[in-house]
Amino acid sequence: MSQNSLRVVWVYPDLLSTYGDQGNVLVLERRARQRRLDVQRLDVRSDQQIPTSGDIYLIGGGEDRPQRLAAERLRRDGGLNRAVANGAIVFSVCAGYQILGHEFINDLGQREQGLGLLDVISTRGEGERCVGDVLGDIDPQLGLPPLTGFENHQGITHLGPTARPFARVRYGKGNGTGDGTEGAFNDTVFGTYMHGPVMARNPHIADLLLKLALDVNALPPVDDRWYEALRNERIAAATQSA
Amino acid sequence: MAGNTGPLSPRAKLAVTAGKAAAAVSRAAGRGSGSVIGGKVALKLDPDLLARLATHLDVVLVSATNGKTTTTRLIAEALRASGPVVSNALGANMPAGITSALAGGSDARYGVIEVDEKYLAMVARDVSPKAIALLNLSRDQLDRAAETRMLAEKWREGLTGTKAVIIANADDPLIVWAASSCSNVVWVAAGQEWKDDAWSCPACGGVMQRPGDDWFCGECGFRRPTPSWALSGDYVLDPHGSAWPIHLQLPGRANKANATTSAAVAATFGVPPQVALERMYQVQAVAGRYDVVNFMGRELRLLLAKNPAGWLETFSLIDGPPAPVLLSVNARGADGTDTSWLWDVDYPRLAGHPIFVIGDRRLDLAVRLEVAGLDFRVCDTVDEAVQAAPPGRIEVIANYTAFQDLRRRVGN
Numbered sequence: 001m002s003q004n005s006l007r008v009v010w011v012y013p014d015l016l017s018t019y020g021d022q023g024n025v026l027v028l029e030r031r032a033r034q035r036r037l038d039v040q041r042l043d044v045r046s047d048q049q050i051p052t053s054g055d056i057y058l059i060g061g062g063e064d065r066p067q068r069l070a071a072e073r074l075r076r077d078g079g080l081n082r083a084v085a086n087g088a089i090v091f092s093v094c095a096g097y098q099i100l101g102h103e104f105i106n107d108l109g110q111r112e113q114g115l116g117l118l119d120v121i122s123t124r125g126e127g128e129r130c131v132g133d134v135l136g137d138i139d140p141q142l143g144l145p146p147l148t149g150f151e152n153h154q155g156i157t158h159l160g161p162t163a164r165p166f167a168r169v170r171y172g173k174g175n176g177t178g179d180g181t182e183g184a185f186n187d188t189v190f191g192t193y194m195h196g197p198v199m200a201r202n203p204h205i206a207d208l209l210l211k212l213a214l215d216v217n218a219l220p221p222v223d224d225r226w227y228e229a230l231r232n233e234r235i236a237a238a239t240q241s242a
Numbered sequence: 243m244a245g246n247t248g249p250l251s252p253r254a255k256l257a258v259t260a261g262k263a264a265a266a267v268s269r270a271a272g273r274g275s276g277s278v279i280g281g282k283v284a285l286k287l288d289p290d291l292l293a294r295l296a297t298h299l300d301v302v303l304v305s306a307t308n309g310k311t312t313t314t315r316l317i318a319e320a321l322r323a324s325g326p327v328v329s330n331a332l333g334a335n336m337p338a339g340i341t342s343a344l345a346g347g348s349d350a351r352y353g354v355i356e357v358d359e360k361y362l363a364m365v366a367r368d369v370s371p372k373a374i375a376l377l378n379l380s381r382d383q384l385d386r387a388a389e390t391r392m393l394a395e396k397w398r399e400g401l402t403g404t405k406a407v408i409i410a411n412a413d414d415p416l417i418v419w420a421a422s423s424c425s426n427v428v429w430v431a432a433g434q435e436w437k438d439d440a441w442s443c444p445a446c447g448g449v450m451q452r453p454g455d456d457w458f459c460g461e462c463g464f465r466r467p468t469p470s471w472a473l474s475g476d477y478v479l480d481p482h483g484s485a486w487p488i489h490l491q492l493p494g495r496a497n498k499a500n501a502t503t504s505a506a507v508a509a510t511f512g513v514p515p516q517v518a519l520e521r522m523y524q525v526q527a528v529a530g531r532y533d534v535v536n537f538m539g540r541e542l543r544l545l546l547a548k549n550p551a552g553w554l555e556t557f558s559l560i561d562g563p564p565a566p567v568l569l570s571v572n573a574r575g576a577d578g579t580d581t582s583w584l585w586d587v588d589y590p591r592l593a594g595h596p597i598f599v600i601g602d603r604r605l606d607l608a609v610r611l612e613v614a615g616l617d618f619r620v621c622d623t624v625d626e627a628v629q630a631a632p633p634g635r636i637e638v639i640a641n642y643t644a645f646q647d648l649r650r651r652v653g654n
Contacts, residue, residue: 015441
């Protein structure tokens with residue numbers, strides 16, 4: 001954390017906030033404030049410059065055309081890449097996840113260059129969209145409980161050698177590669193297909209980002225009663241519907 | 243007066259009769275009003291039936307993400323000043339339900355038809371409407387519906403070359419885009435509180451600028467058209483600049499907007515705004531929505547809100563604190579099975595209200611409210627919530643199947 005307050009940057013809500021993506025910003029903000037941290041939230045529209053001094057950047061999901069526009073504007077802006085070079089943490093969802101990779105297929109059916117912040121390449125699946133509840137186990141290196149989420153995408157994302165799968169799915173499609181991987185991460189950049197407010201069901205992800213940004217190993221506990229009740233219900237539902 | 247019994251071929255007549263029989267069987271079996279199953283049987287027997295039933299009607303189509311059932315009802319009331327109306331008043335808004343409704347109105351002059359967003363272009367082709375009212379488009383059930391901008395694009399393509407007068411909301415950029423391929427458009431400044439689906443220009447993708455009530459794209463020439471009708475406070479302003487008072491039993495700004503659009507539609511059929519608006523006062527509740535019921539000795543007002551834009555309009559019409567608020571959310575097929583949209587709803591606006599939470603997905607809602615920093619109580623049933631609620635009329639807000647569950651339990 002480079003200044004007195006924790007700076008959380010929400011990247012391009014005008015393009016990449018299709019369905020509840022704001023949830024991750026709200027959960028992160030809430031859990032930081034519950035730890036008595038001073039949080040500064042910056043919502044940056046796609047006609048504004050991306051600040052390079054943020055601590056945590058959140059980037060959400062979006063429709064196909066806005067995804068292309070966001071990639072174009074982020075490439076031109078360059079701020080997110082500079083922030084990551086400075087050590088910032090990035091957490092991305094669906095369309096945002098694809099943008100952080102080397103390339104993806106855009107709304108015109110063409111290969112669109114990404115930001116190269118994650119060693120992944122995305123293509124588009126031929127079959128039906130992956131829609132439904134997901135249950136998975138997050139990479140043990142991160143020390144988090146199981147991942148529960150909802151997916152709604154048609155992407156297929158292949159990981160290169162410097163990206164690790166964020167999770168292995170027990171139920172659901174994840175990266176769509178058929179090998180059971182879901183999402184990707186490296187030291188500071190994370191991507192997932194768990195769309196929208198994934199932190200509402202996985203508040204430990206918010207805590208992980210806070211710990212990385214603050215460079216601490218632990219945070220004071222907060223009341224997780226409702227999160228835990230929701231997690232238990234959704235994990236049971238995913239198990240039963242499979 | 244035009245009727246639609248004459249032109250029906252023997253095959254079409256058979257289809258109508260068979261459809262009515264199927265509906266009667268469905269009703270007798272206790273499976274609802276039977277309108278959809280009747281329509282399905284009839285359409286199978288005669289696929290052109292919808293077009294033929296509409297031949298001798300002046301048809302108005304109404305479509306939107308929110309407010310289409312209510313607006314259909316308001317337009318129907320207004321047009322009754324000028325002749326008999328047939329309408330799918332209960333919200334069965336796909337081709338089968340529409341066919342069934344039209345088959346029931348052989349003496350009608352007007353057909354006022356609510357159409358599901360996905361079927362608008364198709365129904366508009368089949369029934370050659372005289373007018374089409376387009377109210378608003380916003381995110382709704384993205385796990386099974388088309389993306390919102392794509393829907394606007396489909397409307398635009400489907401309505402190209404239509405002979406109908408389009409009565410469209412000038413304050414919703416997606417609606418303006420959808421209507422922009424039509425030659426005869428009456429623009430209505432009906433307002434739209436929800437803005438988060440139109441920050442990106444539907445024409446070129448540029449960032450939209452929204453100073454005050456105006457909007458325009460910073461990059462191409464796409465901008466808000468000049469409206470000829472407008473909602474201004476409690477008044478409808480007509481194209482001559484006259485202001486007509488709106489008296490509705492239905493609450494809220496959104497319904498004043500619906501009344502404004504309805505007055506503009508009625509005017510295209512020669513019904514003056516004053517007459518139209520007076521008739522709209524008759525509408526009390528629409529398919530149980532806005533109804534005030536007594537349950538366990540308490541008053542409950544039943545409000546339906548299915549998506550973030552709908553919740554936003556609903557929050558603006560409920561009684562202020564300390565009125566108790568009961569929220570119910572399900573995620574069954576008809577609701578969309580994904581609850582992510584809860585995070586787009588501005589729940590902090592409920593601060594100060596005692597809040598009670600029920601429904602299949604009450605835990606999703608509980609986390610949402612916890613993160614919003616609100617006090618709330620999670621209950622297993624509506625009975626438990628009503629018992630626990632402090633005095634005062636309870637404002638009950640529910641999404642689609644949760645609303646149906648509530649109506650069954652509280653008996654309205």
